[in-house]
Amino acid sequence: MIRVTGLEVVFGKGTPLEKKALSGVDFIAGESQFVSVIGSNGAGKSTLLAAIAGDVLPQAGRIEIAGVDVTRQPTAARAGRIARVFQDPLAGSCGRLTIEENLALADARGSRRGFGLAIGRARREMFRHRLKELGLGLEGRLEDQMALLSGGQRQALSLVMATMAQANVLLLDEHTAALDPAMAEFVLDLTRRVVAETGVTTLMVTHSMRQALDMGDRTVMLHEGRVILDVAGDERRNLDVEDLIHMFRKVRGQDIDDDSLLIE
Amino acid sequence: MSEIAFLGAVEIGLVYALVGIGVFLAFRILDFPDLTVDGSFPLGAAVAAVIITSGIDPWTACLASILAGAAAGLVTAFLNQRFGILHLLASILTMIALFSINLRIMGRPNVALINQDTVLSPFYGLGLAGHYVRPLVVLVIVAIVVWLVARFLRSDFGLAMRATGVNPRMARAQGVKTAVHIYVGMAIANGLVGLAGALFAQTNGFADVTTGIGTIVVGLAAVIVGETLFRPRTIVIALIGCVVGSVLYRLAIQFALSADAVGLQASDLNLVTAVLVAIALILPRLRGRKAEA
Numbered sequence: 001m002i003r004v005t006g007l008e009v010v011f012g013k014g015t016p017l018e019k020k021a022l023s024g025v026d027f028i029a030g031e032s033q034f035v036s037v038i039g040s041n042g043a044g045k046s047t048l049l050a051a052i053a054g055d056v057l058p059q060a061g062r063i064e065i066a067g068v069d070v071t072r073q074p075t076a077a078r079a080g081r082i083a084r085v086f087q088d089p090l091a092g093s094c095g096r097l098t099i100e101e102n103l104a105l106a107d108a109r110g111s112r113r114g115f116g117l118a119i120g121r122a123r124r125e126m127f128r129h130r131l132k133e134l135g136l137g138l139e140g141r142l143e144d145q146m147a148l149l150s151g152g153q154r155q156a157l158s159l160v161m162a163t164m165a166q167a168n169v170l171l172l173d174e175h176t177a178a179l180d181p182a183m184a185e186f187v188l189d190l191t192r193r194v195v196a197e198t199g200v201t202t203l204m205v206t207h208s209m210r211q212a213l214d215m216g217d218r219t220v221m222l223h224e225g226r227v228i229l230d231v232a233g234d235e236r237r238n239l240d241v242e243d244l245i246h247m248f249r250k251v252r253g254q255d256i257d258d259d260s261l262l263i264e
Numbered sequence: 265m266s267e268i269a270f271l272g273a274v275e276i277g278l279v280y281a282l283v284g285i286g287v288f289l290a291f292r293i294l295d296f297p298d299l300t301v302d303g304s305f306p307l308g309a310a311v312a313a314v315i316i317t318s319g320i321d322p323w324t325a326c327l328a329s330i331l332a333g334a335a336a337g338l339v340t341a342f343l344n345q346r347f348g349i350l351h352l353l354a355s356i357l358t359m360i361a362l363f364s365i366n367l368r369i370m371g372r373p374n375v376a377l378i379n380q381d382t383v384l385s386p387f388y389g390l391g392l393a394g395h396y397v398r399p400l401v402v403l404v405i406v407a408i409v410v411w412l413v414a415r416f417l418r419s420d421f422g423l424a425m426r427a428t429g430v431n432p433r434m435a436r437a438q439g440v441k442t443a444v445h446i447y448v449g450m451a452i453a454n455g456l457v458g459l460a461g462a463l464f465a466q467t468n469g470f471a472d473v474t475t476g477i478g479t480i481v482v483g484l485a486a487v488i489v490g491e492t493l494f495r496p497r498t499i500v501i502a503l504i505g506c507v508v509g510s511v512l513y514r515l516a517i518q519f520a521l522s523a524d525a526v527g528l529q530a531s532d533l534n535l536v537t538a539v540l541v542a543i544a545l546i547l548p549r550l551r552g553r554k555a556e557a
Contacts, residue, residue: 013358053437079439092437096422104420105427109439113420145497161438 001201002029002052002169007061009225011046022045022058023225032199036108036206036215045205049171052203054078064169065155080110083162083200085155085175092158095147099138099157102146105129106161130160134190152183156190163194170195172204176211188215221248267521268395273518275399277511282460283479284486284506285413287451292502293417294446295429299355299480300340303362304333304454306476310366313471314377322383326462333458335522336362345443346495358432359476362505366473374472377467398467405463406507409456412499416452425449433488447510451518458485481537488544516540 009022022044027181029035039045050056052063052073063071070078086092093102104118104127124142131139136153146154155175162170172191176184192215195202212219219236221229221244228251231239239247265273283301290298308329314327334356343354367373387397393512416422425445427435432442465471490505490510492498520536521528528536 036349055433075436076439076441079437082437084437084438091431094427094434096430097426101423101426105423105435105438105440108420108424113424113440114422115416115419117415117418117421119418164334 001031001064001066002027002203003062003064004028004052005062005064007048007051007063008059009044009056010059015061018031018223022051022061024259025061025219025222025225025227027227029201029203029218032201034195034202034217035218035220036204036212036213037220037222038206038209039222042224044225045222046173047225049084049173049203049205052169053082053084053171072183075134077224081168082107082171083165083169084171085158085162085173085214086172087177089151089154089158089178093146093154093161096145098143098145099131099149100124100127100142102157103130103142103161103164106164109165110167111165130164133151136158152179152181152187155179155183155187159190159194160188163198163200167200170198170200170202172202174205174207177207190214209244213239213241213244219244223248265519269522270515271395271399271547273396274511275395275402276464277514278402278406278507279397279460279463279467280482280486280514281510282409282456282463282484282506283346284490284510285409285503286453286456286460287480288482288487288506289413289449289456291484293313293429294449294453295427296341296351296446297449298337298340298345298453299352300362300450300454301457301483302476302479303359303366304336304476305461305464305479306366306459306471307336307362307369308333308428308474309465309471309475310369310375310457310461310473311458312462313377313465314369316377316380316382316466317375318423319455321400322385322466324379326383326459329462330455331458334451334455336458337452337454338447340454341447341450345446363473363476366476370471370473373474374470377465377469377471383463384466402463405459409459410500410507412501413456414450414503417499421445421448446540478537479532481541482510482513485513485537485541485544488541489513492544492547499512513540 002026004025007022007025010020011019025048037045037048049119051058054070058071062069065081070081087183100119104123107123128139130252134156136156138153139159149157170205176187179187188211202216204215213236218232220227229247283305286301290296311332312325314320315328340355340358343349343357344351366513382496384398384401387401388394417426424435424440425448427438427440427444428442435442462476486506488510489507490502490509493509494501494505496502517533517536517540520526521530521533
């Protein structure tokens with residue numbers, strides 16, 4: 001579960017470039033809920049995820065994960081509760097390490113890293129099993145460098161890594177935006193599968209309204225650092241992209257400057 | 265090149281292999297360009313020399329040198345991590361401070377170790393000539409260090425350290441406290457350089473405050489020559505590359521200086537060093553260009 005209360009994030013405070021990225025976000029994602037987050041550029045979607053993950057420290061407000069206040073914790077300290085997949089496929093793994101070394105890093109997330117061998121027989125078997133399930137034929141390439149894989153393969157592996165160790169929360173930051181359509185579809189399917197299997201509370205930021213409505217069971221729209229729309233259940237099931245745009249205009253009482261970012 | 269000159273070059277190459285491994289840890293594993301080694305090498309030599317001349321056991325002296333080097337590495341890491349001073353600059357500050365500290369430790373610019381008990385002394389009586397004993401003893405120490413460092417880097421903790429150097433953002437997202445790994449890595453790197461200094465003092469019979477100058481270049485030369493020759497895919501190969509690179513580099517220098525026909529003399533050492541390192545740096549690029557074409 002994630003509980004965000006009165007969250008404010010200001011970049012470059014006190015400078016001419018001061019920018020309020022989040023201006024008082026209140027938001028609760030219940031246990032095992034899968035929430036898609038949309039909004040135009042600069043709406044605060046990525047900032048919200050970064051604040052929950054600990055990359056950005058808020059000026060005001062409170063963040064709780066599974067009942068624990070993590071607002072002031074550095075990224076590494078709260079990583080045991082949070083699994084992430086970044087937008088950039090290169091960001092979520094170490095190119096110069098092998099596939100199995102990356103998986104071992106993820107497997108130890110949230111636990112103490114000791115001086116035992118990182119890659120033993122049991123772990124390697126487990127990795128091979130997990131990669132076989134993935135169906136990309138990577139189970140025979142455990143000792144290959146991560147850098148040899150395509151962006152899509154790396155992103156799929158990032159998802160596997162995210163579910164390697166237990167987490168309370170899964171954060172997906174436009175994780176299919178940099179992929180070609182076929183690979184994006186594959187990663188989205190995989191996302192549905194792992195979220196259903198693990199029942200982890202999930203926040204998925206996306207640029208695509210279609211994706212936002214197709215994935216998960218609740219959709220939240222951010223605009224200028226605030227939650228302006230929050231739909232779930234039957235109301236959401238009957239929505240299509242046109243409705244969403246219409247609702248957005250009604251709430252804001254104005255035209256969206258940049259329609260292209262909201263429509264497919 | 266005579267046999268004695270050859271073995272002498274191998275010996276000094278093996279001593280500097282430890283510097284190479286330390287530089288490899290800082291530059292390649294942590295991605296932390298660290299010039300502290302120019303100070304931590306003579307620091308190790310100074311500490312060992314002073315402890316040995318005061319009559320204390322030479323192995324204890326080696327341990328003290330490792331700890332002293334590690335402390336120097338921690339100071340650099342602290343300046344960088346705690347106060348955000350650029351890594352290169354932080355290491356230069358530690359390095360120049362160490363020059364004064366090393367003078368203080370020794371109380372004068374150099375200390376002789378003639379007729380003192382060193383880690384080598386017990387092995388001289390085994391019937392082998394000194395110029396065989398020294399490289400053999402150092403080789404054993406280097407082999408143990410290679411094994412320990414390789415084993416360390418293949419542990420969960422060591423893997424997190426490698427991730428810290430490759431992709432710190434990802435490492436933090438995986439719960440790795442990157443600052444801790446930079447401290448530990450810098451301590452190990454400079455601890456090894458301190459040990460190299462201690463061995464240098466004991467094999468050569470003196471510690472001198474000026475021996476540190478250019479240590480970083482020699483260490484880098486070892487790393488780069490190793491990488492150029494081996495193109496390592498695993499940690500163990502990379503570490504062995506540092507050792508072989510260091511020895512080959514010393515042999516190349518010895519060869520260049522002893523080939524009378526070339527007309528070089530001992531004072532040309534730094535020029536030869538720079539040229540050799542430049543060649544080692546240029547070679548992989550030329551190879552890469554050919555591969556592209």
